[in-house]
Amino acid sequence: MFDALGLLVDFFHAKGKGLNMEDILSAQFQELRDLLTFHKMDTMSLIETFYMQMAxxxxxxxxxxxxxxxxxxxxxxxxxxxxxxxxxxxxxxxxxxxxxxxxxxxxxxxxxxxxxxxxxxxxxxxxxxxxxxxxxxxxxxxxxxxxxxxxxxxxxxxxxxxxxxxxxxxxxxxxxxxxxxxxxxxxxxxxxxxxxxxxxxxxPKHKAYGALQILARRTWDKEAQEFVKKRSKVEEQAA
Ligand SMILES: [Ca+2]
Structure with a gap:
């Protein structure tokens, strides 16, 4: 039987020379967990997180x-x-x-x-x-x-x-x-x-994953939008 998942695991594993399966899963899990955590944060915390990520x-x-x-x-x-x-x-x-x-x-x-x-x-x-x-x-x-x-x-x-x-x-x-x-x-x-x-x-191409993107989605939130606008201006000047 054709085993796609098995192939994928083999591909990433590369018979022990590639990525560790645990690392692959934990990186994805980490990303998802961050995203869920960010969604629950208030706007001020997200802005603070943005700076922590940039640092x-x-x-x-x-x-x-x-x-x-x-x-x-x-x-x-x-x-x-x-x-x-x-x-x-x-x-x-x-x-x-x-x-x-x-x-x-x-x-x-x-x-x-x-x-x-x-x-x-x-x-x-x-x-x-x-x-x-x-x-x-x-x-x-x-x-x-x-x-x-x-x-x-x-x-x-x-x-x-x-x-x-x-x-x-x-x-x-x-x-x-x-x-x-x-x-x-x-x-x-x-x-x-x-x-x-x-x-x-x-x-700005060294973009912080997460916080800024979630702020951008808060179109109803004036403070989030002001912050995103300010960051967009920096990105425009850098272009
Ligand atoms: Ca000049």
């Missing part, structure tokens, strides 16, 4: 396809202040006809509902380079509770400034606040002694 995707990226951002970040419990120093970037993608870009970096704390009073800050524009040196410092007054909130994320958006046309998107860098030195309450030595964090830029 996780960021951690898996080793490629430098869109360049690298170098920065320092530290949270000080004594002053309830997050200090961020945007140092430099290298190997950014050229977004101008001259084969260069005019990069600047937006520094932002996400999600908005966790940091409602924090405005987006920006570096200066560095003209005509793919290896900009920014060396600019920013401070954010936030509580330890906000830092430890589910999904709390430090987000850098690297843009190419354009005088005539809309600014172009060069990439994003996500860092979960829980990974910022000092957030867990540990002693942090002098600011200058802090090591530089170097992370590759990612683009």
């Amino acid at each position: 996780e995707i960021q951690k898996q990226q080793e490629s430098t396809e869109f360049g690298i951002l170098n920065f320092r970040a530290v949270y000080r419990y004594d002053s309830h202040t997050l200090y961020v120093e945007v140092l430099s970037a290298k190997d950014l993608i050229p977004l101008d006809a001259n084969g260069l870009s005019d990069p600047f970096v937006l520094v932002q704390l996400c999600p908005d509902h966790v940091f409602p009073n924090i405005t987006v800050q920006s570096t200066q524009v560095i003209k005509k380079t793919l290896h900009p040196l920014f060396e600019e410092s920013f401070e954010f007054a936030i509580s330890p509770g906000e830092c430890q909130h589910k999904g709390a994320t430090l987000l850098f958006t690297i843009m190419d400034h354009d005088l005539v046309f809309q600014n172009d998107f060069a990439g994003e860098v996500y860092l979960a606040m829980e990974d910022v030195p000092g957030v867990s309450g540990e002693e942090v030595t002098g600011y200058d002694a802090l090591s530089i964090i170097s992370l590759p830029l990612i683009q």
Whole structure:
């Protein structure tokens, strides 16, 4: 008798050289379980999940396809202040006809509902380079509770400034606040002694599976739609 399932199992198994059957089933099960969990979540939790997923995707990226951002970040419990120093970037993608870009970096704390009073800050524009040196410092007054909130994320958006046309998107860098030195309450030595964090830029094609798609389906929910619209704008700028 023709045994389709048996063939399929053999195919994936590849006589022990291929994928483990347990892995195949558990990956599918995991996906389904995530989907069911997401459906039950309220919109705020889904937005928090989106940032957690992006920070996780960021951690898996080793490629430098869109360049690298170098920065320092530290949270000080004594002053309830997050200090961020945007140092430099290298190997950014050229977004101008001259084969260069005019990069600047937006520094932002996400999600908005966790940091409602924090405005987006920006570096200066560095003209005509793919290896900009920014060396600019920013401070954010936030509580330890906000830092430890589910999904709390430090987000850098690297843009190419354009005088005539809309600014172009060069990439994003996500860092979960829980990974910022000092957030867990540990002693942090002098600011200058802090090591530089170097992370590759990612683009929206590194899409978070799940949370964003489910938010998009909530057409009746104003907050979900606003969030999806904001993310769509980033995707358009990246196109
Ligand atoms: Ca430009």
